[in-house]
Amino acid sequence: MAEQMTPYRPEQLDDIDIDILRALQNDARLSTRQLAAKVHRSPTPVFERVKRMEAEGYIRRYLAVLDADKLGRGFVVFCQVKLRQINRDIASDFVRLVQSLPEVTECYNVSGAFDYLLKIHAPSMTEYRDFVLNKLGAFDLVGSIESTFVMSEIKHDYGIPL
Numbered sequence: 688m689a690e691q692m693t694p695y696r697p698e699q700l701d702d703i704d705i706d707i708l709r710a711l712q713n714d715a716r717l718s719t720r721q722l723a724a725k726v727h728r729s730p731t732p733v734f735e736r737v738k739r740m741e742a743e744g745y746i747r748r749y750l751a752v753l754d755a756d757k758l759g760r761g762f763v764v765f766c767q768v769k770l771r772q773i774n775r776d777i778a779s780d781f782v783r784l785v786q787s788l789p790e791v792t793e794c795y796n797v798s799g800a801f802d803y804l805l806k807i808h809a810p811s812m813t814e815y816r817d818f819v820l821n822k823l824g825a826f827d828l829v830g831s832i833e834s835t836f837v838m839s840e841i842k843h844d845y846g847i848p849l
Contacts, residue, residue: 703728705849707736708745712846715749752845760808763837764815767801771830784826790818
């Protein structure tokens with residue numbers, strides 16, 4: 688018989704906090720009263736818990752999930768970037784560059800053959816090519832770029848498993 692794993696719980700969060708976070712991940716527009724009903728608690732303590740979790744950084748922000756296709760940004764590319772050389776200053780410069788590029792919606796410093804993994808939303812292959820040639824490729828310490836084009840999205844979960 689397989690043992691059931693107990694999920695990790697930071698010491699500052701109890702089961703009620705986790706239930707609140709789960710409910711907010713599913714629908715961040717819930718009013719305090721609606722949220723309290725979902726977690727079977729009264730509104731005032733739920734409000735106080737949410738404010739505490741916001742202040743402590745467990746809840747970083749609230750956002751709307753948009754439809755990239757309807758907004759003309761449905762061409763998704765995962766772009767692996769290898770820098771010619773890397774040190775603290777070069778890495779900082781690259782991070783500043785990436786943060787200034789609205790096409791880049793996610794960026795990760797990774798281990799392995801490449802230094803960074805970027806997720807890019809573009810209107811088309813032509814626009815992505817222009818992005819690589821005129822923006823990303825303009826950073827002179829980019830050594831290589833490898834692009835993987837998304838053909839269809841199978842799973843995209845915005846939440847964190849709790």
